[in-house]
Amino acid sequence: MALAVRARARARPLPPRPLAISQQKQLKQGLGCAAGPRSPCGEGLGRLRALLSEKSPWCGAGEAGRVDGVWRGVTSARRRRRRRRGSAERAGFVDVLNQIGVQLDSDKSYSALVYGTSAVVAIWISSIVVSAIDSVPLVPQVMEVVGLGFTIWFTSRYLILKSCNALVRRRWRPSPARRRRRLPPRAGCGCGGTSYSAPPPRLRAPHSIADLSRYSNSSSSSNSAPTPAQPLGPGAENGGGRSRVVEKDPIKLWERYVEWLYQHKELGIFVDVSRMGFTEEFLQQMEPRMQRAFAAMRDLEKGAIANPDEGRMVGHYWLRDPALAPNSFLRNKIETTLDSILAFSQDVISGKIQSPSGRFTSILSIGIGGSALGPQFVSEALAPDNPPLKIRFIDNTDPAGIDHQVAQLGPELATTLVIVISKSGGTPETRNGLLEVQKAFRDAGLEFSKQGVAITQEKSLLDNTARIEGWLARFPMFDWVGGRTSEMSAVGLLPAALQGIDIKEMLVGAALMDEETRNTVDMVVLPYKDSLLLLSRYLQQLVMESLGKEFVWMQWLSVVKLQDLMNIYEHSYIQQLREGVHNFFVTFIEVLRDRPPGHDWELEPGVTCGDYLFGMLQGTRSALYANDRESISVTVQEVTPRAVGALIALYERAVGIYASLVNINAYHQPGVEAGKKAAGEVLALQKRVLTILNEATYGISDLCLVIILYEAIGLCSIFVSYF
């Protein structure tokens, strides 16, 4: 494509030879219009004049000098004859145009006339040059042979090279499947474009406290390391997976349930771990290790450098309780940011802040990974059916996905608030999304800066861009908050507030859960599966980037939405989970309230749709348990901002504690960085290869152009001589 454009650019007409003043006058008279600068044709003539006065590099400074150097061999009589014939032809040409009704006083006609005249003049000069060359003995024959040879060589070479080029391009643009293998795992796309999930790890991984202790023992030489707990019954390895006998006696299971059910009344959350195969003795053995993990967590909350690899504090807990922040500067930052988020979203919703075309009606969020998954989950879980602003996401660099989002917005683009989210401010996918959306704005004649908002670290590339271009607003992202734990920062709070979600309640829920999980050992939820689609995507990133390090931790399964439990997917899941390879445990998430109060409806006497859902969940859990598949059940009364905040906080804490237990740093991501670096290298190499190929092709095409030009001039000169 670039080649074609370049070739077209190069095939422009040669510069025209200056005409004598008398010829210019003749032309003006022929056009029949005044030469005044303000006359309708003044502009066209001005352009014509400019073109006509251009000096041809082929002609030199003076007419006489040119004649001496180049026109040797052409008789002056012949020249005079040709000039006379040329003038007569031009006058006749204008007459002919007038006869066929071409409006010569329009801009188009002038351009056509200028280009036509230039072409005729160029051919005329070229023919004279060629005639001059032709008059040198032997030169024409040699040039013919060389020209013919080059033409043959070029044609074959160019065609071959072209196909090679196409081949190489294909080779260096890996298919989605290849990309999946080469690039770091990312969570799926919510924008309708290609999405992919991380491939499931192959190694068998610990999936309960019992397993955890085994791994911990092998990875740590600590003297106080506990001995592994025994499963509740005889265990048996099974085809690379595991099978452990769990408590089957209903009375004992009930006792376990009563003993191990955790409930937090204020948050309306219940966690049932009774169907996990751990024992009281095991927990006692784990106690010292757990205490160390909690001590490490306390240090982290006080501002210790919890991410030594990157020399960073880890402060997502301060976001929901600024009093915890280690100094007043940070506390102040958190509070002022929250205030500005609330004020800005209030002003946008009330219409105090508007787009140039009126009230904002939509949000287009551009970001990836930690800068997308939290906002997506919260929107899906909490946004009202008719939010003040509807939200869309671009979370991939798939052009078709981006086009789809922009097309879906249509004219609403004029009232769309674009929130660009990137902690680093330089993530390529996000940058690409921004550039694409900015182009869409330009194409629609809209001014992006009046509708753009940036959420990023201060002084990042994105921050500088937004500042220089004067975007509508900028909100800070803090160095000490990781992308995957940033939902309670501006990243998650601003989009949520703009959708009318009570972000203060989310913060309260998270703070309550933080408080609860700070010291309570039995609230630790270990590796889990989830049944809320977007929560699990969000958690997938949290878990995989935090814990997928020294060993492959667990096998993730695709997950279903709670609402999907009654459809075909649930049936396939039961089949796979109950009878397939056993290297997992399940977390069920149950929501007690079906519908808002007053909206309940019984589809059969005494039975609601939600009762079926409850029955399916219980049945699935029992069927799995009967075949030794363990599970945790998390029950929330209702999906409220407080409950969602609490769930996020619960899993953030669980991941942090788990990381301490197995001695890994939960807060860095060397694998992600390595993947990004490798992807960058591949892209750079691809660019280099294409540049080299293009340059080679361009060089050859330039040469070809000269040869073709030479041949064309030769033909023209024969044609001209004929007349």
Ligand SMILES: O=P(O)(O)OC[C@H]1O[C@H](O)[C@H](O)[C@@H](O)[C@@H]1O
């Ligand atoms: O917020 P950004 O700097 O643009 O990074 C966005 C995301 O990039 C990658 O996917 C990382 O693995 C994530 O941890 C991060 O959240």
